[in-house]
Amino acid sequence: METALKLARAGDGIVLVQDAVFALRSPSRECRIEDASRKGLRLYALKADMDARSVKATPAVETIDYDRLVELLIQYERTFS
Amino acid sequence: MPMRKLLLIIRNAPYGTANVGEGLRAAIALAGMDMDTTVVLMDDAVFAALKGQEAEAIGMNSLGEVIESAKKYGAKPYVHSESLQQRSIDKDDLINVEIIDTVSVANLIHEADATITF
Numbered sequence: 001m002e003t004a005l006k007l008a009r010a011g012d013g014i015v016l017v018q019d020a021v022f023a024l025r026s027p028s029r030e031c032r033i034e035d036a037s038r039k040g041l042r043l044y045a046l047k048a049d050m051d052a053r054s055v056k057a058t059p060a061v062e063t064i065d066y067d068r069l070v071e072l073l074i075q076y077e078r079t080f081s
Numbered sequence: 082m083p084m085r086k087l088l089l090i091i092r093n094a095p096y097g098t099a100n101v102g103e104g105l106r107a108a109i110a111l112a113g114m115d116m117d118t119t120v121v122l123m124d125d126a127v128f129a130a131l132k133g134q135e136a137e138a139i140g141m142n143s144l145g146e147v148i149e150s151a152k153k154y155g156a157k158p159y160v161h162s163e164s165l166q167q168r169s170i171d172k173d174d175l176i177n178v179e180i181i182d183t184v185s186v187a188n189l190i191h192e193a194d195a196t197i198t199f
C-alpha cells in the first residue's frame with residue numbers, strides 16, 4: 001500500500017482486493033487515505049474481500065463489486081497489478 | 082493500443098521463488114522480440130544484483146549473470162535506490178547496473194504502455 005501510494009500520481013486509481021483490503025484496518029489507515037486524496041488518487045476496495053475479512057467500509061474509499069471493477073478496468077487507460 | 086514500451090517490476094527475493102528468474106527471462110524474450118523493455122528490481126529483488134553470487138551451489142544460474150544477459154539482449158535493467166538503502170546495500174556491493182530513485186520508477190510506470198509485476 002505504501003509503495004502504491006508513492007508511485008501513484010493524480011488521476012490514478014488504486015483498487016484493493018484480497019488481502020490488500022486489510023490496509024483499511026490498520027492504525028495508519030486515516031493518514032494513508034488522506035495522503036491518497038491529497039495526491040488526487042481514487043481509492044476503491046472490493047466488498048466481497050472486505051466482508052470476508054471483517055473490514056468495514058469508509059467514506060473516502062469507494063466500496064465496489066465485481067461489475068464495478070470491470071467498469072473501472074475499462075475506464076482507466078492502463079492497469080497493472 | 083499497440084504495445085510500444087513495456088515495464089517489468091520484480092519485487093520478490095531471488096532464488097527462493099522463481100519470480101526473479103522468470104521476470105528476467107520474460108524481459109529477455111520481449112526484448113528479443115524488439116519490444117522496448119525495461120526491468121526494475123525493487124524491494125527484495127534488489128538482492129539479485131549483488132556481486133559474487135555462486136548459484137551453482139544450489140544448482141541454479143546466477144541471477145547477476147542473467148541481468149547481464151538481459152542487458153545484452155537490449156532490456157534495460159535498473160535497481161531501486163530506496164530498496165537498496167532499506168537493506169543497507171551499497172553501490173559497491175552490486176554488479177554494474179544503474180540505480181534509480183522512486184520518482185524515476187513512477188515515471189517509468191506512467192510512460193509504459195503496460196507494466197507487469199513479478
